[in-house]
Amino acid sequence: MQHQCLLCHYFIGPGLPGEKYLGTEGLFDIQNGWKAYFLAGGTAALKTAFLQKLIENxxxxxxxxxxxxxxxxxxxxxxxxxxxxxxxxDGLYFGYTNLCPGFGERIISMDDCLRTEALQEHAAQIILFQARELAARERANRFIKASNALMEDSIQFVTECVDTPKMQTVTNRMAKRLFSKTDQRGSESIRLLDAITSDGMVHFYDETAAQVQHIYVIEDRHNVAPLYLNCLRDAAIQSGQHVISCVSPVSAGSRVEHLLFPDISTAFLTSSQFHTAKGCRHLHMSRFLNKEQMAAKRAWMTFNRRTTRALLKQAVLLFGEAEENRKIMQSFYDKAVNQKALKKVEDQVIEGISV
Known part of the structure; x- marks a missing residue:
């Protein structure tokens, strides 16, 4: 029986160079009757309120x-x-090519919901606090990229310590148990289940757990899980499964940290030093490692882990600084919202969805 999540929560990446989970790929298909509304202009708070209204409806x-x-x-x-x-x-996050304007994709101007004359007197302050917000976010992203560089160094070494044939055998056994073979090739969607935010590491594990019947928790202290999950993902796609691959929030989309299989109501969630997951079944990645090789660089690995945590902590502080500046800037926009125009746009989109 196909299982379909009723309410799924995901993040959209921070804009790191090369990340593959930005954009609209896999979100809608005009040839199959999909339609997309892109919100242009406006503020984050205005668009959040707009989207919340749609969700309530x-x-x-x-x-x-x-x-x-x-x-x-x-x-x-x-x-x-x-x-x-x-x-x-939000067109700012997803981008849009507007290949089929008017019926496939439609642009909704959120600027039409703002009274520009009310903003003009605060223009200098808005520009100042926006610049501060963007500067803090850029600095935070630099710390995230630095932490990822350290992780990649550790992963390169750990990969050499993995018993690949043993991992492949275990993965094949798991795939045979979970997936029924079909003649069709499966598909993959890229999502982001956790993120480094102004509130620290935030994840949607509980929300995900509420939507699936079977949860496998991968216990992983040394970033071995992506290798295991890559093998399992490939086997699932070959068996005709739809796979939701949830990538690392710091790796520009290059490392898979969690896998969701909606067709069989199953999730594989990685539990590590950065995020703890709960489930009924636990898979320990240490079983695939050569302990003697790992011991030779234990001090170096410990240093990398501690430094990575320190870098990510600094990124969180900078995201908090960015949020403080965003809130100040947002206070000027809140007073300039044209509620009548906003209601008109809301009704227009709600009607389009209801048709």
Whole structure:
């Protein structure tokens, strides 16, 4: 029986160079009757309130996917309605090519919901606090990229210590147990289940656990899980499964940390030094490591882990600084919202989704 999540929560990445989970790929398909609304202009708070209104209108009418800003879990950046074949996305985060304007993709101007004359008198302050916000976010991203560089050094060494044939055998056994072979090739969607935010490491494990029947927790202290999950993902796709690959929030999409299989109501969640997951079944990645090789560089590995945590802690502080500046800037915009115009746009999109 196919299992479909009723309410799924994901993040959208922080804009690191090369990350593959940004953009609209896999979110909608115009050829299969999908339609996308892109929100242009406006503020994060204005678009969040707009998306929340849509959710309130449709959360009882079918499954939803909600997307959040990966540096601030309070900011919504998109909603996907699978049953209605409609997406409403923040164009700033997802980008858009507008290949089929008017019927496939539509642009909704959120600037029309603002009274520009009310903003003009605060223009200098808005520009100042926006610059401070962007500068803090840029510095935070540098710390994240530095932490990822350290992780990659450790992973390169750990990979040499992995008993690959043993891992492949164990993965094949798991795949045979879980997946029924079909003639069709499966598919993959890229999502982000956790993120480094202004509130620290935030994840949607509890929300995910509520939507699936079977949870496997991968206990992993040395970043071995991506190798195991890559093998399992490949086996699932070959068996015709739809796979939701949830990538690391610091790796620009290059490392898979969690796998979701909606068709069989199963999730594999990694539990590590950065995020703890709970489940009924635990898989320990240390079984695949050569302990003698690992012991030779134990001090170096410990140093890398501690330094990585320190770098990510600094990124969190900078995201908090960015959030403080965003709130000050947002206070000027809150007073300039044209509620009548906003209601008109809301009604327009709600009507489009309901058709």
């Amino acid at each position: 449709f959360e009882e009418k079918g499954p939803l996917e909600i997307f959040y800003d990966s540096w601030n879990a309070q900011i919504m950046v998109g909603v996907r309605f699978p049953d209605q074949h409609i997406c409403v996305l």
